[in-house]
Amino acid sequence: MAIPSLLLSPLLLLLVLLRPPFTTANSAVYFSKTTIFSDYEKMITNLKIFIYPLPNQLHQQYNSTPFTLLHNSLLTSNFLTHNPNQATLFFLPFPPMSTRSLDRHVKLVRTTYPYWNRSLGADHFYFSSQGVGPTSSRNVAELKKNAVQIACFPVPAREFIPHKDITLPPSSVLSRAHPQSEGLSTRFLGYWRFAEVGSGVELINGLRNDGEFLIESEPYDEGVFLERVQSSKFCLFVYDVEGVGGLSVALSHGCVPVVITDRPIQDLPLMDVIKWSEIAVFVGSNMGPNKLKRALIRTCEDGGYDRMKRLGVAAAHHFAWNESSPQPYDAFNMVMYQLWARRHAIRYSKWEI
Structure with missing residues (x-):
């Protein structure tokens, strides 16, 4: 039986709204x-x-x-x-x-x-x-x-x-993600913003005199920050410090995050949904600037960078906060999804010290 024409548009609209933001090409980012x-x-x-x-x-x-x-x-x-x-x-x-x-x-x-x-x-x-x-x-x-x-x-x-x-x-993203424009040239291999970086300060300071890295101490306004992100292949972040919220911005604008940490990370957003190893690089603070640079160059040469950039832009949809009207699979709905996945409560019969 044919579907009445008056119902066709609403049905198509519903399918579009429910359609997931992943395709066969970028499905590797999900578990x-x-x-x-x-x-x-x-x-x-x-x-x-x-x-x-x-x-x-x-x-x-x-x-x-x-x-x-x-x-x-x-x-x-x-x-x-x-x-x-x-x-x-x-x-x-x-x-x-x-x-x-x-x-x-x-x-x-x-x-x-x-x-x-x-x-x-x-x-x-x-x-x-x-x-x-x-x-x-x-x-x-x-x-x-x-x-x-x-x-x-x-x-x-x-x-x-x-x-x-x-x-x-990360709450720094309060609107829809705006992926990096195709074909936009990159001037820097890596970019870092903020001065205090805790355990990663030595590694970051070792890159300040390298012309392939842009290391800045001033927290420029959002416009300048986005320009820097879009002109860099990798964005450096030190886990456990202010500024790591820029992870979402980096992903949505095609800058592959490099997370510097001294311990395993178990609290990344959507960690039980997204394979972070597919969209970010994780290194120790004792790696050394030269070794880090070689690792990033090698990632670019073996094709890993293009893949991580593409998957990161695809995953960025899940980190976008649409304050006025939440959208399917955006940050709000993915938080709800994680709560839903935890709905099978464990019942504790009594209080134990």
Whole structure:
């Protein structure tokens, strides 16, 4: 039976909106594109989130947190439900506070509502920009051990549980990604911005006098920064320092990230979805400037650079925040997807010290 012409356009529009941003050519960046697409469609239809009311005295503090963008997107999304009995997950909002205050806040939730005690918080999630540290408080310990934590990347060591917690895509990208124009020439092999680089300072300083690298200490405005990124093959970042949020910008503009780190990284955004080894280079701070340069040149010569650039631009769609109207597979929806993937809560039968 033919589809009526009046229905054809809406159906086509729906297919376009649901179409994933990957093709056979760039599917290598995902652990399983088939699973992602299938699970994403189920998530769009079935995920429902109930948000606990925030006490009046906490409203002003909460609105000042970097989580406002994600929270506002959730409030206007189809994932929101006002019926907790329909909820897949429960969101516990709170501003940065002391351990004692957080203990009281979680205690209020568990004594006012029946939902926390059903799983000891395992079907709940919360936001903490830098993670929740060790504590002897029962309420806070259950929150940290059982609930899904959403934190800002990078997260301090020992305050992130890889199999459970997730990180927000870097907040420096608040609009759609704008991929680097095809054919735009690159003047530099590598680019670095910012002066303080912690354990990577020696490696970075060793490149300052090399004409193939642009090493700058001044945090120029966004326009200048984007120009520098687009004119460089690789963008250098030191893990655990301010400025690493530029990872998203580098990817979307075709500059392959080079992440300098002294320890394994377990908190990269979308780490259980995207193969970061396909879109970024990871090196130790003790590598030495000459060895680093040779490694980057070798990557360009063996064809690895072109592949990583192409896959990085494709993956950048997932790091774009569309503040006014979230788009399929963008940063907001991929955070929701990661929460959906963690919906099978582990039930803890009793409190254990």
